[in-house]
Amino acid sequence: MNRLIATAFVLGTVLGTVLGTVLGTLVSGANALPLAPGAPAPSSDVIAVAGGCGAGWHRGPYGGCRQNYANPAAHACPRGWYLGPYGRCRANGT
Numbered sequence: 001m002n003r004l005i006a007t008a009f010v011l012g013t014v015l016g017t018v019l020g021t022v023l024g025t026l027v028s029g030a031n032a033l034p035l036a037p038g039a040p041a042p043s044s045d046v047i048a049v050a051g052g053c054g055a056g057w058h059r060g061p062y063g064g065c066r067q068n069y070a071n072p073a074a075h076a077c078p079r080g081w082y083l084g085p086y087g088r089c090r091a092n093g094t
Contacts, residue, residue, distance in 0.1 A: 053065035084090035
């Protein structure tokens with residue numbers, strides 16, 4: 001009895017898989033989408049900006065827009081340097 005049930009289960013599974021594959025192939029061919037149209041030519045009135053923040057800005061760690069670099073006149077030392085002891089500028093790595 002168990003052998004009969006197992007055979008019926010295997011046959012049902014195989015026939016169901018084959019029938020599903022055949023029907024799926026027939027039905028999916030009727031619903032195929034046409035190819036997408038080509039990309040439109042770029043327009044000269046569109047300005048590409050990084051991250052959508054605009055020139056001189058970038059995305060911060062939480063998604064907000066932040067200025068790329070603060071006012072250079074407001075810094076005591078140039079880029080690549082830091083304020084060391086006694087208020088003197090020292091190169092990074094020293």
